[in-house]
Amino acid sequence: MLSIASLMAFTSCSPKKGASVDPSDWASSLLKDNGIDVPFHPSTDFAELMRQYKANPDLWDAALKCVAEKGPKIHETTDLGTFELVGRKCYYTLSELDPKPFEETKLEGHREYVDIQLTEGPVRWGICPADSPKLQVLSEYDPDKEAGFYLSDDTVYYDQPADHPYLFVFFPHDLHNPSFAADGAVYDKPLKKLVIKIANSE
Numbered sequence: 001m002l003s004i005a006s007l008m009a010f011t012s013c014s015p016k017k018g019a020s021v022d023p024s025d026w027a028s029s030l031l032k033d034n035g036i037d038v039p040f041h042p043s044t045d046f047a048e049l050m051r052q053y054k055a056n057p058d059l060w061d062a063a064l065k066c067v068a069e070k071g072p073k074i075h076e077t078t079d080l081g082t083f084e085l086v087g088r089k090c091y092y093t094l095s096e097l098d099p100k101p102f103e104e105t106k107l108e109g110h111r112e113y114v115d116i117q118l119t120e121g122p123v124r125w126g127i128c129p130a131d132s133p134k135l136q137v138l139s140e141y142d143p144d145k146e147a148g149f150y151l152s153d154d155t156v157y158y159d160q161p162a163d164h165p166y167l168f169v170f171f172p173h174d175l176h177n178p179s180f181a182a183d184g185a186v187y188d189k190p191l192k193k194l195v196i197k198i199a200n201s202e
Contacts, residue, residue, distance in 0.1 A: 023047045031167075034064040038071055038118065041166035043127050043158065048171050052114060055201035059090040063116055063196045066092050067167065071118055074192045089199040096190035099123055099181035106138055107150040107175040113197040115170040119179040120191040121162040126177030127170075128155040135175075150175055172200055 023046035030053070031039065040046070053060045062085040070077065070092070082093045097119060107128055128135075132154040141148030152175070159182060160166055170176045179193060 023050045026050055035068045036064065038165055038167050041168050044169045045171055049169060052201050056199065059086055059198050062086050062090050063198050066196055070194055074118060074194055075120055077192060092194060092196040095193050097179060097193045098190050099179060099187060101181050105177045105180045107152060107155065107177055109148050109150065109175040110146055111141060111172050112146050112200055114200055116196040117168045117178055118165060118194040121160040121165055122182040122185050123160050123179040124182050125158045125160065125168060125179060126155045128152045128175040130173045130175050
């Protein structure tokens with residue numbers, strides 16, 4: 001059963017009969033309804049986000065509640081580790097990150113879970129479609145590790161300034177280089193990172 005807050009968020013973001021809703025506007029309203037100030041990155045597949053939310057609203061509501069509670073305090077948290085939100089269908093990890101130089105990173109991909117990732121900055125991110133014709137497989141997808149690793153010239157890179165974090169959402173069709181070192185950045189301490197895993201609806 002959905003909570004009253006969830007029903008209100010879903011109703012306010014759902015299209016009326018005969019009307020269409022822009023998925024990115026819907027996503028912005030979803031964040032606002034959950035009291036989240038950090039925006040989704042523009043690279044997010046908002047249509048897929050809407051589809052996944054409607055398929056598993058209880059999981060996504062739990063994930064968004066976690067973002068609302070943990071996100072604003074991510075820089076000062078000391079409660080590191082992995083914690084369940086809805087069993088293993090939705091859980092999160094808070095960790096410390098020493099951003100690697102780009103040369104030491106690779107694309108990763110998942111199938112069983114969707115990732116929401118929030119990291120302190122400055123960092124860079126890389127995103128590539130899983131069906132890229134230029135994909136080079138470094139390590140085939142391993143269901144035990146729930147990951148495969150790749151390289152591709154089709155990867156698009158995004159800068160995240162220290163004062164403008166984003167929520168990155170990676171679906172199974174999104175390969176990603178998560179939060180690596182920004183050009184010229186000097187890190188005098190580890191960055192904090194929040195990763196929420198949500199069961200893929202398929």
